[in-house]
Amino acid sequence: MLFIDNTYIYQCNEIENGSVNHRMKQRLFILFFLALAMGCTKNSPEASLLGTWELRSQIGGFVGTILYAPGNGNTFRFIDGNIYTSVYQSSLGTVSRSGTWQLHPANSQGDLILTLTYQNNNRVVNERDSIRLQNDQLIFLPIASCCDNPTTVYQKQ
Numbered sequence: 538m539l540f541i542d543n544t545y546i547y548q549c550n551e552i553e554n555g556s557v558n559h560r561m562k563q564r565l566f567i568l569f570f571l572a573l574a575m576g577c578t579k580n581s582p583e584a585s586l587l588g589t590w591e592l593r594s595q596i597g598g599f600v601g602t603i604l605y606a607p608g609n610g611n612t613f614r615f616i617d618g619n620i621y622t623s624v625y626q627s628s629l630g631t632v633s634r635s636g637t638w639q640l641h642p643a644n645s646q647g648d649l650i651l652t653l654t655y656q657n658n659n660r661v662v663n664e665r666d667s668i669r670l671q672n673d674q675l676i677f678l679p680i681a682s683c684c685d686n687p688t689t690v691y692q693k694q
Contacts (some may be wrong), residue, residue: 575627582640582649582670588612589692592674597679598687613675613691643667648678 571668592611597605605611610626615638622635643650651672653664673693679686 554607578630584613586638586640586651586675587617589694591694592689593674593692594690595687597687600687603687607692612694623653 547585560641590613591607592609592635593606593607594605594624610624610631619637619639620635621638622632622633624631626632634655634657636653638654641650641652642648646666650668651668653662653666655662655664658687667680669676669678673691677689677691679688
């Protein structure tokens with residue numbers, strides 16, 4: 538086959554000599570590792586927990602299912618430094634508390650143990666809850682040994 542265009546003949550010679558092929562491999566190699574690095578970013582459970590969560594439902598347990606409207610004021614807020622605050626609206630008024638939090642793996646299904654540490658009447662309380670972080674939901678799981686505790690679901694704000 539006869540090529541009239543000198544540029545095309547030069548490009549064909551480069552391909553035969555391997556220089557274009559080598560540059561193409563380098564570019565693909567760099568693109569592959571960039572894609573790999575971006576795809577391997579994984580949010581830790583701690584990072585996923587950060588933010589404000591509002592109560593949406595309590596399912597099961599003694600009272601059945603209770604749904605809560607957005608803006609109900611029942612919240613958890615987890616911030617850097619493992620600090621949390623919670624606000625609960627009750628018939629007696631607003632109850633709030635703050636303290637520290639820690640997460641630990643609970644099982645192979647990805648459930649976690651959330652430990653909340655706070656002061657209550659001048660004594661330190663360590664409250665341990667089984668939780669699941671699923672999509673934008675913080676789910677407090679019922680205690681396995683008790684049938685009257687509901688599954689409590691908070692929505693990330």
